[in-house]
Amino acid sequence: MYTASGKSDQKDELLTQHAQLVKKLAYQLKAKLPPSVEIDDLIQAGMMGLLDAVNRYEDSHGAQFETYAAQRIRGAMIDELRSADWLPRSVRKNMRDVETAINQLEQSLGRPPTEGEVAKQLNLPLDEYYDMLGDCSGHQLLHYEDFSDSSENGDHFLDRFLQDAKGDPMQGMLSAAFKDALIEAIDDLPEREKILMGLYYEQELNLKEIGAVMNVSESRVCQLHSQAIARLRANMKEQSWTGAA
Incomplete structure (x- = not known):
């Protein structure tokens, strides 16, 4: 294993050896994002992250270079997404309405509502509700706006966890309270959505593979995933409200 503490040819070797890692991580991330996100933009940002890793890495870090580089590459891609504000405001509003x-x-x-009940609550035909969920591909449990000092509505579902962590969002995410709340929220999901989340996040299957396992279309998997995320956020926000009382 070369390190970045040596000559420039060693750095070039590291860049060449790990260029494929950048593409792999970019495609993994792209699978969880809306179609509007360009894979080339992620790869370009990832290569900058790899270059930064090569320039910073030293044996004294005590970690394999690939592990260290993967962290830098993912971080650079996420920074690119943040700067591009890839999730449209209209999509965020729609998902807040669903939540x-x-x-x-x-x-x-006193139970999780059905899709038909949610559509009726939103005054939408079921087909339009499905379209809304499909348009919200890339909706995540956490968004950058969740880490802001205040949301558009004056509150967000991290309130209690940020209070517990003295305002540090990263510590809030790592707290036992946050993890316990997330586990409870996942356990409360309807069975099909719970299975989907396990296939997606634990087994890391892509949408097409999940569709094959669940015997539904890829677009249907996308809808169910968006709805599951909305349920989790709604559940955890309610826990935050009641927990802060």
């Missing part, structure tokens, strides 16, 4: 509808229905019904 609110789910939360209201769970409070009144």
